[in-house]
Amino acid sequence: MSQIVPLISSGVAGPLGVQHLPRLWQKASLEAVGKLHSDYPGAGQGYDQMVLDGLGLDRTEFLDYIKASKPTYVQLEGWVLEKKGGSLDQAAVKQLNDAINGYIHDDGTRASILAAAGRPDDGSVKDAVNLNNLDDWQTFYTAELA
Incomplete structure (x- = not known):
């Protein structure tokens, strides 16, 4: 079975304007059908939990909804509203x-992600959104193209 690396950035927001919600939807949806790459949680404790907490959503209820309903992204936003x-x-x-x-x-x-991506740690990339993007892209490359 194919294991998919999520490539929606945490910096992406859907129409509701909530950053990372599209990525959380993608990861949880992939996990619900057994297709999420093993390096990723469907809903982890970092940005995923920040979004759930920030929106006041119950983690179990959210994941159960994803698993049972398999919503499109637009349907998920409707459920959130x-x-x-x-x-x-x-x-x-x-x-x-x-x-x-x-x-x-x-x-x-930071040093680990940059080293794995082959980028010098020159201090120009510090934010987690961009570091996580580099990590995702490197994981995708290693899993699918190398």
Whole structure:
């Protein structure tokens, strides 16, 4: 069975404006059907949990919905809006997006990701969103093209 590396960046937001929600949907959806690459959790404790907490969503309920309904992304956003009474608190969304954009990996994680990607650790890439992108792209390359 094919194991898929998720390539939607944490920096991507859907129409609701919530960064990382499209990636969380993709990862949870792939895991629900046994197709997520083994290096990735369907819903981990980092950005995934930040999004669930930031939106006030119950982790188990979210994952159960994904598994049972296999929603499209638009259907997922509709479900989120239904859970939130029809709208999102835009200040909370901004705070969540700012937290995602502002997260910095520790020095060891940064160095490891850059080394694996073959990029010098010159201090120009520090934010977790871009480091995670590099990590995803390297994992994809190694798994599918090398």
